[in-house]
Amino acid sequence: MVWACAWAQRSLPNSLSDSVLSVTKGSAQFALELLQTTSVEAGKFMNVAISPFSVWTVLTLLREGSAGKTNSQLQGALHLHDNNKAIRAAFRKLNNAVHASGNGVEMTGANALFTDINRPLQWEFEYLAEKVYKSGVHPVNFMNPSASVSIINRWVANITHNRIVQLVQEEDLKDPHLVIANGNFFKGKWLFPFNSSDTMREKFYDDKGIELGEVDMMHQDGHFRYSHISEIGSKVVELPYAGGQFSMIVLVPTGNTTINALLERISKIPIEKIYHRMITEEEEYPDAAVEVYLPRVVISSDFVLNKALAKLGIIDVFNDARADLSGISPHSIYLHKLIHKAEIVIDEEGTTASSATGGVMSDRQTMPKIHANRPFAFFIVENSLRVIVFAGKVVNPHM
Structure with a gap:
């Protein structure tokens, strides 16, 4: 029999500002709702493995470049307020807390923007992505889909320690302007291992x-x-x-x-x-x-999250006629697919x-x-x- 003292704190830190606390709680609420919607989509007989923080990170970054109804839908589903400065400060806190390693736990992750070399992004969005969201920017030639797929999948394989080696395929790159990727890897030893x-x-x-x-x-x-x-x-x-x-x-x-x-x-x-x-x-x-x-x-899942996110109110960003991502690109772009893969052992x-x-x-x-x-x-x-x-x-x- 094993015995432990209290290992996790009793409540969220009192030192957190109201705005940071709001973002923190919103991230957790989005996670619970995303698990529920993906579970319904998977059906009664399929296992589900997801990384809600991974999806939340990608959508929070996407929100930075959105406007109008597209922005309000993302903001509502992600349970975010409209104070961008506070959201960015909260993201830094969450990201730093999550991506900590040591004492038998390894948690690593990264974001990346794969951009079309022929169609540059708005410089303000690219700056935010790099400086706040720590997203590397990788220009690729989407006119060569095979090479683009290889570059993206190599990045994902490296971040996930080769647990996920294929995130996208050529058919996923439908006249792409931008691919936003997020990868996370977690390996934790129990404080009290099972014998x-x-x-x-x-x-x-x-x-x-x-x-x-x-x-x-x-x-x-x-x-x-x-x-x-x-x-x-x-x-x-x-x-x-x-x-x-x-x-x-x-x-x-x-x-x-x-x-x-x-x-x-x-x-x-x-x-x-x-x-x-x-x-x-x-x-x-x-x-x-x-x-x-x-x-x-051992469970794994492979989702295209468009339908699951639509149930949470994120609709316009997937519509080529209604999406307003003018803060990302001067061209008219929309989110074709949000692909998410996860494996848990x-x-x-x-x-x-x-x-x-x-x-x-x-x-x-x-x-x-x-x-x-x-x-x-x-x-x-x-x-x-x-x-x-x-x-x-x-x-x-x-x-």
Whole structure:
């Protein structure tokens, strides 16, 4: 059995300005909503792996060069206010917090603008992209699509440590003016690793209780933050990574709650409420242990996010007649596709991930158990600012 002191802070720092706090909370809310919409698009039987922070970063940069209704739609979906100076300051804080390595955790990421050598960008946008959003600018000849694809994919492969080697194909470059890419790589060792000798073959079930086959089920007992949040129909546990800066939040539905119903419910509440419930219960039962069962799993997803983002209100930017990206280019351009790929590996040692985006508390008279032998959701969170870096839904570990 393992025991831990409190590894993540109780709440967001008091030193944050209201505007930075607003952007931070907005980023997390966008992440919850994006997981819900991509989950619906993937359907009941497909796993989902995404990097919400990756997608949020690309769209926040895109917003800088938008105007009119295109801008207001992006601003609303991203939960941003209209103070550009504060948004940029907040982005720096979030980006610096997320891309920190050490103590058993490696988190790296980068942005890049692949521009048409024959059609330069507005210099103000290019300056912001480089100086604020740390986006490298790479002029390419889109008249040679094969070479352009090779350049973009090599960049993505390098950033993701070759976990993702193909983000775009030639057919994705439809008369391109600009390709904005973001890549992230996360590798974290558990603060308390699972013992491989405790991993056993167990049955895994769908939402209806129908057996889907056997999985390698990891197990350990320890002092982890935990809560049974009845109003969303889920048990929740926080599994910290080495160093305490990042954690995985695992949510397993209870009773008749399906995984998609759970994701819809949590998309309507701040992630801070989930932390608050776990911390409150930790204070109520400071010496209690939790029994954790989590399958070893590898999941990956490949999304064109146009439809999922349209459900969040981002519509005009994808329309060649209505998109207003005049701050990016003097030419009339629009966002043809927003392609997002991610892969997440969970095992006894930790997690590897890459991307190219009130109620009744449980009775602690007996050791509570969170048993992920049915569809479940998870978030990899940077604890100091509650940034959701990666997220996923596992409905079938065999896929």
